[in-house]
Amino acid sequence: MSDKKWVYLFDQVDEAEERAGDWESVRGLLGGKGANLGEMTRIGVPVPPGFTVTTEACIVYQDDQIFPEGMWDQVMASMRAVEEKAGKKFGDPTNPLLVSCRSGAKMSMPGMMDTVLNIGLNDETAKGMIELTQNARFVFDSYRRLVQMFGSVVLGIPDEAFEDELDSYKAAKSVQSDTDLDAEDWKYLTEKFKAVVKKEMGFDFPQEPEKQLELAIKAVFNSWNGKRAVDYRRRAGIPDDLGTAVNIQTMVFGNMGWDSGTGVAFTRDPGSGEKKLYGDFLLNAQGEDVVAGIRNTEPISQLADEMPDVYRQFEEITLNLENHYHDMQDVEFTIEKGKLWMLQTRSGKRTAKAAIKVAVDMVNEGLIDRKEAVLRVDPEHVDQMLHPQFDPEIVEEARNDNRLLASGVNASPGAAVGQVYFDADTAEKMAHEEGQDVIMVRPFTKPDDVHGMLAAKGILTSEGGATSHAAVVARQFGVPCVVGASMMSINLEKRELRSNGKVIKEGDWISLDGSSGEAYIGKLDLTTPDLEEQKELMTLLDWADENSRLEVWVNADYPADAIRARSFGAKGIGLCRTEHMFFEEERLPHVEKMIINAEEAQKLIDIAERLEASLETGRFEGRPLTDETRKMVEAELAEAKAALEGSKAVKAYYEALDVLLPLQRGDFYGLFEAMDGLPVIIRLIDPPLHEFLPSQEDLLVDVTTMRLKGEKDGLEEKEILLDAVNRLHESNPMMGLRGIRLGIVYPDIMRMQVRAIFEAASEAAQKGFVVYPEIMIPLTGHINELKSVQPELEAIAKSVMAEKNVNFNYKFGTMIEIPRAALTAGEIAEVAEFFSFGTNDLTQMGFGYSRDDAERNFLFTYVDKGILPVNPFQVLDRKGIGRLMELAVKEGREVRPDLEVGICGEHGGDPSSIEFCHLVGNNYVSCSPFRVPVARLAAAHANIKNS
Numbered sequence: 035m036s037d038k039k040w041v042y043l044f045d046q047v048d049e050a051e052e053r054a055g056d057w058e059s060v061r062g063l064l065g066g067k068g069a070n071l072g073e074m075t076r077i078g079v080p081v082p083p084g085f086t087v088t089t090e091a092c093i094v095y096q097d098d099q100i101f102p103e104g105m106w107d108q109v110m111a112s113m114r115a116v117e118e119k120a121g122k123k124f125g126d127p128t129n130p131l132l133v134s135c136r137s138g139a140k141m142s143m144p145g146m147m148d149t150v151l152n153i154g155l156n157d158e159t160a161k162g163m164i165e166l167t168q169n170a171r172f173v174f175d176s177y178r179r180l181v182q183m184f185g186s187v188v189l190g191i192p193d194e195a196f197e198d199e200l201d202s203y204k205a206a207k208s209v210q211s212d213t214d215l216d217a218e219d220w221k222y223l224t225e226k227f228k229a230v231v232k233k234e235m236g237f238d239f240p241q242e243p244e245k246q247l248e249l250a251i252k253a254v255f256n257s258w259n260g261k262r263a264v265d266y267r268r269r270a271g272i273p274d275d276l277g278t279a280v281n282i283q284t285m286v287f288g289n290m291g292w293d294s295g296t297g298v299a300f301t302r303d304p305g306s307g308e309k310k311l312y313g314d315f316l317l318n319a320q321g322e323d324v325v326a327g328i329r330n331t332e333p334i335s336q337l338a339d340e341m342p343d344v345y346r347q348f349e350e351i352t353l354n355l356e357n358h359y360h361d362m363q364d365v366e367f368t369i370e371k372g373k374l375w376m377l378q379t380r381s382g383k384r385t386a387k388a389a390i391k392v393a394v395d396m397v398n399e400g401l402i403d404r405k406e407a408v409l410r411v412d413p414e415h416v417d418q419m420l421h422p423q424f425d426p427e428i429v430e431e432a433r434n435d436n437r438l439l440a441s442g443v444n445a446s447p448g449a450a451v452g453q454v455y456f457d458a459d460t461a462e463k464m465a466h467e468e469g470q471d472v473i474m475v476r477p478f479t480k481p482d483d484v485h486g487m488l489a490a491k492g493i494l495t496s497e498g499g500a501t502s503h504a505a506v507v508a509r510q511f512g513v514p515c516v517v518g519a520s521m522m523s524i525n526l527e528k529r530e531l532r533s534n535g536k537v538i539k540e541g542d543w544i545s546l547d548g549s550s551g552e553a554y555i556g557k558l559d560l561t562t563p564d565l566e567e568q569k570e571l572m573t574l575l576d577w578a579d580e581n582s583r584l585e586v587w588v589n590a591d592y593p594a595d596a597i598r599a600r601s602f603g604a605k606g607i608g609l610c611r612t613e614h615m616f617f618e619e620e621r622l623p624h625v626e627k628m629i630i631n632a633e634e635a636q637k638l639i640d641i642a643e644r645l646e647a648s649l650e651t652g653r654f655e656g657r658p659l660t661d662e663t664r665k666m667v668e669a670e671l672a673e674a675k676a677a678l679e680g681s682k683a684v685k686a687y688y689e690a691l692d693v694l695l696p697l698q699r700g701d702f703y704g705l706f707e708a709m710d711g712l713p714v715i716i717r718l719i720d721p722p723l724h725e726f727l728p729s730q731e732d733l734l735v736d737v738t739t740m741r742l743k744g745e746k747d748g749l750e751e752k753e754i755l756l757d758a759v760n761r762l763h764e765s766n767p768m769m770g771l772r773g774i775r776l777g778i779v780y781p782d783i784m785r786m787q788v789r790a791i792f793e794a795a796s797e798a799a800q801k802g803f804v805v806y807p808e809i810m811i812p813l814t815g816h817i818n819e820l821k822s823v824q825p826e827l828e829a830i831a832k833s834v835m836a837e838k839n840v841n842f843n844y845k846f847g848t849m850i851e852i853p854r855a856a857l858t859a860g861e862i863a864e865v866a867e868f869f870s871f872g873t874n875d876l877t878q879m880g881f882g883y884s885r886d887d888a889e890r891n892f893l894f895t896y897v898d899k900g901i902l903p904v905n906p907f908q909v910l911d912r913k914g915i916g917r918l919m920e921l922a923v924k925e926g927r928e929v930r931p932d933l934e935v936g937i938c939g940e941h942g943g944d945p946s947s948i949e950f951c952h953l954v955g956n957n958y959v960s961c962s963p964f965r966v967p968v969a970r971l972a973a974a975h976a977n978i979k980n981s
Contacts, residue, residue: 041105125154133285134152139258286377293371294317301353304383304385307391313334315337362382395570419565423449446493450548473546478497515548575603585958587959608870635686699797845867848869851871866926940961942965953980
């Protein structure tokens with residue numbers, strides 16, 4: 035026989051703690067519920083005696099669906115000990131002990147097995163209970179509850195099979211409430227319920243108390259891998275190997291008459307955080323009557339009038355529990371014949387608002403310190419506080435009214451109400467010209483949809499995942515967004531969508547909840563929180579900053595975003611994406627002009643520069659210049675310069691750059707002004723040039739149509755554009771001509787940007803602003819790329835400062851987003867003064883996944899089947915991508931000890947990824963403006979937990 039201990043009595047919690055080593059491990063061994071029942075017993079709270087079967091037994095059971103060796107013997111031995119404490123005997127017809135069976139994992143988990151009450155009742159023990167209590171109504175009410183609960187929870191019979199019998203009987207008797215039924219009614223219904231078990235299962239309801247107990251414990255173990263539990267664990271990130279404990283507890287009865295009752299209460303209001311008892315109770319009832327809403331409950335304050343002595347005792351116990359656990363408690367209680375019993379306590383679930391208020395209040399009350407307060411609030415609580423929200427009651431009402439339109443991935447939190455439009459131009463027009471609140475609906479979005487996305491109150495797509503284009507842009511700008519709502523069928527020609535049996539036409543109103551991933555028909559009322567008015571939140575974030583090592587910076591392309599982020603506590607700009615500025619409508623013609631002429635212009639420029647270099651170095655094609663070859667080179671240079679001067683392409687190319695330079699200078703000046711005294715990292719142009727041009731397919735259709743119709747007006751311009759798009763077409767643009775490669779092939783584009791940056795910084799400095807520009811060169815894969823580009827750009831920086839007669843500190847660095855760059859970080863740090871991890875691309879290249887394709891085709895399946903624990907584009911992959919980062923930080927700082935390191939991918943706003951950045955020694959994380967407060971709290975969590 036195994037000597038391993040599988041079962042602990044509630045009063046053996048000291049033994050469990052000695053074995054486990056600390057209280058957190060006790061919770062892992064006994065589950066949260068079992069640990070707290072043991073702790074309440076230890077501190078003298080009136081708890082009905084019982085015992086806990088450990089989570090370890092559950093895990094062993096999963097292998098072959100057999101109890102671990104020795105477990106059942108320990109269960110029965112513990113039952114004997116409980117019998118002695120209760121003065122009753124399990125299965126004894128004359129003085130029966132009845133017990134409840136409840137699941138209890140380490141973390142509270144919706145989806146685990148529901149409670150089964152009154153185990154041990156059968157035909158014989160029911161007779162004994164009647165004799166003892168002289169209350170046949172109470173006994174048969176309890177017996178029918180056992181048959182119903184056991185049938186639905188343990189045997190899996192649909193609950194409707196029992197409820198239909200009960201409802202039909204009550205209708206026939208013309209009664210409304212269960213309390214109107216008498217002993218004979220419940221006796222009759224008990225037999226009807228047993229008949230339901232026989233009909234549904236093919237066997238009789240088990241009469242043996244030990245068999246009832248065995249099957250109930252097995253049902254709890256089996257529920258660990260039930261679909262509801264697994265789905266919840268996937269969403270909540272709870273490991274599959276924790277298991278659930280089983281709690282067997284002596285029954286106390288709230289349905290023994292009007293001097294008995296049951297209830298659930300919180301020691302503070304879980305909605306607002308206000309310090310007052312909050313909850314409900316029922317007299318002459320058992321626990322599920324309160325939870326299931328079978329009867330209308332009374333507020334807990336009413337108990338003071340009904341049973342003043344019990345209420346005073348309850349107040350004292352709950353206050354002691356809150357002081358003992360130093361947290362708001364969620365308690366269950368039963369009153370049996372005027373005696374109060376506590377059945378459970380646990381840290382109460384609460385809204386974001388309540389979580390923050392309770393944490394701050396408890397510091398002020400001396401219950402916890404600031405570090406603990408910071409840890410008490412989840413980063414996602416902060417996220418919820420920053421976005422418009424729907425009232426939960428209104429959402430529930432919409433669901434009940436069958437107004438749910440679609441559900442998908444909750445890509446960007448917050449709520450929005452607006453009229454549906456199906457393309458970016460119309461969305462922008464309706465928002466700006468007509469003043470409408472717009473919800474932009476698309477199958478998916480792409481860069482040239484950005485203007486419509488920014489004009490919209492919310493974004494809804496039928497395709498894509500949490501890091502698709504729509505999701506990333508929406509999060510950056512704080513626009514509520516639901517993506518991947520695949521049940522929607524969008525017909526762009528008819529301007530309508532069909533979903534869930536409903537048809538939505540352009541202009542119809544819908545309500546979008548980016549926090550839950552749902553969309554509803556019609557208008558739901560919104561509430562919009564104001565961060566600066568939320569004093570407790572601002573206080574908590576200040577405490578978070580006191581306990582952080584990582585700074586939080588922001589991804590911001592426009593001054594308005596920078597100002598907002600600074601008000602949210604950002605300490606710098608970690609990423610300004612200059613290409614976003616190029617997409618603005620008035621600039622696109624000049625960008626197109628630059629791109630169309632770049633190749634031809636650069637060829638002529640390269641020829642002239644190569645010839646000039648030959649004259650300067652005195653060498654031509656690797657050999658020293660002779661008098662004859664010098665004359666030849668001089669002649670060719672004269673021809674090249676003439677060709678440059680006469681080239682329409684060169685002229686157009688530089689005209690476009692000349693137009694874009696002051697526009698970019700204005701962009702950057704606004705950022706330096708907004709971030710006065712803080713660093714600003716500006717990434718030079720990154721995406722492939724074809725992204726700034728119309729789509730190849732659309733242009734081809736337009737050109738072909740115009741040719742067939744003989745339309746001349748505008749045809750040449752369209753043909754030139756189509757030719758440019760064809761020339762720029764790449765099989766894999768993500769790995770093609772972009773980033774630093776563009777800076778090498780078309781250097782004048784990055785030269786223009788650097789000049790604009792330093793002219794803007796110089797102007798800002800002259801006006802008294804303190805500037806710290808940092809120029810990020812993207813997509814470096816080889817040290818020679820940086821050696822080719824960076825010195826020339828630095829020369830421009832120095833030249834501009836000399837021209838403007840100003841001086842300020844600046845840095846040139848690079849984005850580490852290619853695995854080779856991470857692996858050769860020591861070399862790269864010889865040139866780069868800072869690293870910024872672009873974890874979106876680093877993840878794509880590290881995994882070999884195209885993000886959009888992976889999320890559309892197989893990534894959900896990978897996560898659902900447990901092949902990947904999480905989506906690596908949402909949560910940083912520590913073992914693979916993280917190892918590259920760790921190596922890059924280590925080797926980079928070996929060469930340059932003061933190397934500044936940050937992260938600017940979407941992972942910069944994810945709490946788990948932020949913790950990893952803390953662990954590997956990053957200086958900062960950078961995220962979208964609306965994630966800054968979330969990241970501040972997550973950075974504090976990382977520091978406190980790992981200090």
